[in-house]
Amino acid sequence: MSRTIIDINILQTVPPSNLNRDDTGSPKTAVYGGTLRARVSSQAWKRATRLGFGDVLDQSDLGLxxxxxxxxxxxxxxxxxxxxxxxxxxxxxxxxxxxxxxxxxxxxxxxxxxxxxxxxxxxxxxxxxxxxxxxxxxxxxxxxxxxxxxxxxxxxxxxxxxxSIDIALFGRMVADHTDLNVDAAAQVAHAISVHEVQNDFDYFTAVDDAKDRNAGDDAGAAMIGTVEFNSSTLYRYATVDVDRLRDNLGDDAVTRRAVEAFIRAFTTSMPSGKQNTFANRTLPDAVVVTVRDTQSVNLVGAFETPVAGPNRIAASAERLAEHAEAIDSAFGTTPQRGWVVRVGAGTEPLDVLGETVSFAELVSGVGETVAERLAE
The missing domain is CATH 1.10.8 (Helicase, Ruva Protein; domain 3)
Structure with a gap:
């Protein structure tokens, strides 16, 4: 049986938000390509994905x-x-x-x-x-x-x-009983913005509803404060080693179900940081999923030079398509199959990376391919 690797590449625009805070309450950031980028940690998106499994899998498939x-x-x-x-x-x-x-x-x-x-x-x-x-x-x-x-x-x-499926995907480490450890079949990268970012501050006030200004009560705010935020177009990446997943689960049908659930939950989930404050729930502008038989390939190098100016999604789509083709040509890592789900004309350059389909068709297409390759 040949090796089967599933790579998931996502471009997603997020409005003013604070998805993932550091110890001071500020949105997490990272320096990449010499510039400051917005960052959402892999741990934050893995937890969001794991919670999302509850919408696509039965509890008997999951753990605690x-x-x-x-x-x-x-x-x-x-x-x-x-x-x-x-x-x-x-x-x-x-x-x-x-x-x-x-x-x-x-x-x-x-x-x-x-x-x-x-x-x-x-x-x-x-x-x-x-x-x-x-x-x-x-x-x-x-x-x-x-x-x-x-x-x-x-x-x-x-x-x-x-x-369970979530243990098989994300692994388990038991420090004092290493024989209970499970090697993770999925890896999730820290999401970073494709462009330079600068955090901003929202100054807010809260008014005491019981105050009566006509009666001479103080008209000032009952509470004031600030919330730090940024907005960004993120590049997100995850990969699943189907063969390791099959070893962890011991069943071909469950392995297919796990891959399909992971793609659904990872793509549509969102870390919950400050969601009530910013209502920042968005869905991706573009999703590219590929099946490889060589190795996982993170395409973040497309954004080592930050994207500048307006219309970042269109520029990012073009960058991602060009970088993917260049990497595969240089290293012989051309995928066996690819699917593209995209929104808007600006993401059209991604069509060279796979078949353009709906998200439901992408999930079922990957599932069918996994089943076929496991049966070989």
Whole structure:
């Protein structure tokens, strides 16, 4: 079977916004090509993508990343076994500790009782794994030797099997149990603006509605402040190693479903930073998806020299098309297939990179190609 790599390239214009903040509340930036660019971290867009899976996949295909494993597992045990909260929490902790999960008391908030124990690290578990641990716990409760029954159920083995689609795509790292690690099949680049950017400040005021100016109340604002923002045309890139994804999931049909879900969720998702303030939800101006059998190719080099002037989308589309053809010609990385979804006449130069289709046709076309190549 030949190698199958899916590359996703997106041009997307975002109005005034603060999608992804740094520790001071400012929009994240990066210097690229010697100029300051707007930046949205890969972590921010991966989380947005993972949350977007809820709209395109069943929960049985997904997982949960949390430290509150005892509480999560105890809730499932209590629901299925009709147990008291305390008993469910006790057996949940016993099963997790037998699986090698280190537990500790959670940080107590002022004037609040300490809750259930938490795992020392974030764990990413599939819903299937949580269901199997729930069954194991309930079976152990009915045995004469509870500890032996838990051990016989091999809870650590449960954590190593039946990865969910999101775990298979984004991977899992368990610092103290490397045998539970899952190598990610998808990589997501930091999105950067194709042009130089300068952050601006929005000075805002909030008025107290209960003030009565006619009665002589102070007419000034009840609160003032500033919000930092920028606007940009972003180049976004992600890649999926279909063969690694197939190894992680162990099933061709599920692998196809995972690829289709990733393309849908990554393309249409948006990090949620300051969305209520800026209503910055946009969809891409152009999406180019290619299937390669060589290696992943990030085409950000098209924008090493920043795009200047108006009509940035048209200039960016032309740059992207020219750079893609030049790279593939020089290195022999010409894709096996390509699809282009675009909006407006300015993105027409991208037509040389693939078949121009609707987004639904792109997703189904990639899915069919993945299925064909997996069957070879």
């Amino acid at each position: 990343r949390t430290k509150r494993l005892v509480e999560t597992l105890a809730d499932r045990i209590a629901d299925r076994g009709e147990l008291a909260e305390e008993e469910a929490g006790r057996i949940a902790a016993a099963v997790l500790q037998a699986a090698g999960v280190k537990l500790k008391a959670p940080r107590a908030k002022k004037d609040q009782a300490v809750g259930p124990a938490e795992s020392e690290f974030l764990y990413f578990l599939s819903n299937s794994q949580l269901d199997r641990l729930t069954s194991l716990a309930l079976e152990a409760l009915g045995s004469e030797d509870e500890a032996a029954a838990i051990k016989a159920g091999a809870p650590k083995k449960v954590l190593a099997e039946e990865s």
